Amino acid sequence: MNVNKEATMDQTISMQAIRERYPGEWVLIAYTELDEEMRVLQGEVIAHSSSRDEIYRQLFTVKGRQVAIEYTGEVPEDLAVVL
Amino acid sequence: MRLRKPYRLHRQGNLLVARAAVGGIDGSVIVLRLLLDTGASYTMLPVEVVEALGCDTHHPLRRVRIVAANGIIVAPVVAVPWFHSLGQRLEECPVVAHTLPTGAYVDGLLGMDILARFQATISMSTGEVKVEQ
Numbered sequence: 001m002n003v004n005k006e007a008t009m010d011q012t013i014s015m016q017a018i019r020e021r022y023p024g025e026w027v028l029i030a031y032t033e034l035d036e037e038m039r040v041l042q043g044e045v046i047a048h049s050s051s052r053d054e055i056y057r058q059l060f061t062v063k064g065r066q067v068a069i070e071y072t073g074e075v076p077e078d079l080a081v082v083l
Numbered sequence: 084m085r086l087r088k089p090y091r092l093h094r095q096g097n098l099l100v101a102r103a104a105v106g107g108i109d110g111s112v113i114v115l116r117l118l119l120d121t122g123a124s125y126t127m128l129p130v131e132v133v134e135a136l137g138c139d140t141h142h143p144l145r146r147v148r149i150v151a152a153n154g155i156i157v158a159p160v161v162a163v164p165w166f167h168s169l170g171q172r173l174e175e176c177p178v179v180a181h182t183l184p185t186g187a188y189v190d191g192l193l194g195m196d197i198l199a200r201f202q203a204t205i206s207m208s209t210g211e212v213k214v215e216q
Binding site (some may be wrong): 014031037038039040051052053056057059060062063064065066067068069071075077 | 090091095096101102103104107109112113114115116129131132134135182185188196211
């Protein structure tokens with residue numbers, strides 16, 4: 001699995017635009033605005049990948065920043081979770 | 084009587100997911116998604132998250148045995164500098180450091196330790212949780 005670091009680090013875009021640009025991926029976002037329920041409204045995409053674990057590894061490169069981990073795809077309807 | 088404020092949760096099938104933020108002493112903040120899990124004794128965050136916040140998982144506060152779907156695992160308990168969810172902020176909050184399988188589509192668990200501390204009341208019909216302020 002590859003992680004793609006975003007070249008346009010200074011580009012703040014909306015969460016809707018992030019979903020459209022990186023569908024079905026895990027995304028690490030340096031957010032600039034959250035709503036009251038802590039959903040990202042806009043931010044800069046730092047990295048995106050089909051692998052969640054790759055995005056987790058990127059957390060070590062963003063120390064001191066405010067970031068959010070988001071998945072832009074739909075959760076499979078037949079997924080059952082038993083933890 | 085204390086005010087009980089409702090917070091809307093995200094539905095994922097028949098599961099309820101809350102957002103949380105955890106922070107480090109260097110100003111780092113990580114926002115993630117936690118499954119409300121009344122079957123979990125402890126709140127659980129990914130190992131990578133707590134380590135990125137500066138927590139030492141090799142020298143934890145203690146270790147706990149967790150009965151999981153695939154057997155018993157031993158996981159470290161570390162104190163994250165602060166934890167915020169459902170409108171409440173906890174300082175030096177103990178959490179279990181364990182990374183869930185990727186297919187769960189959540190980053191961790193909001194367990195009974197914090198839900199009980201918040202005196203949380205969960206409504207499955209409205210998808211809300213009420214906590215004491």
